[in-house]
Amino acid sequence: MIAILFLLMPAIAFAHGGGLDKQGGHLNKKTGVYECHREPCFSIHKQAEEAFQEADPTTYSRVYNRDDWPHWIDENRDCQNTRQELLIATSMISVQFKKVKGCTVKFGQWYGVYTGKTFTKASDVDIDHVVPLAHAHRHGADTWTKAQRRAFANDFDNLLVVDDSTNQSKSDKAPHEWLPPLKSYWCEYGKLWERVKNKYGLRYSSDERLALNALAETCLE
Helix, strand or coil, X not given: CHHHXXXXXXXXXXCCCCCCCCCCXXXXXXXXXXXXXXXXXXXXXXXXXXXXXXXXXXXXXXXXXXXXXXXXCCCCCCCCCHHHHXXXXXXXXXXXXXXXXXXCEEEEEEEECCCCEEEEEHHHEEEEECCCHHHHHHCCHHHCCHHHHHHHHCXXXXXEEEEHHHHHHHCCCCCCCCCCCCHHHHHHHHHHHHHHHHHCCCCCCHHHHHHHHHXXXXXXX
């Protein structure tokens, strides 16, 4: 896998607009998908994909089941689970709770980085796993213990407050399949995706790596 990463991570000058980069492809800014148009892009993609398939068989040690990833948990037993704690931590104003006990957030003010919109009702937002649980399962987490899955599913480093419709649109897609509607967040999104995957030692596909390389170029715009 290290060889794959070195193959796909050279210093590439991605062209802006509709031009092609030195690899022979470009990031389609309308779809958010990296596209190959000539060599050596096709060859690089094929070689890396073949190597990835050898390292990432289509059969997993267990079938993905969302219930195998415990969330949201109340680790410190204060009645506020991971969702509620993240809503409290990221609200731009003091939150209001449904009841005096303060277990469940009802109102606050959250900025959705995927859309640039602000939300005040907790019921209008979801907690997004930047690297989705199903994606993690397909890229190395299928062999994890329950404790490892619990840690990943509740890790603040991998969580963002977003509106529910955008979260549903993203589903379990990787950056070559889906990108935030707000293009000014693409740079940070690519960095965050890589930070989480590297933290947990998850594998990359070639399409995913090509898209991340292109996202890195948006940081220079």
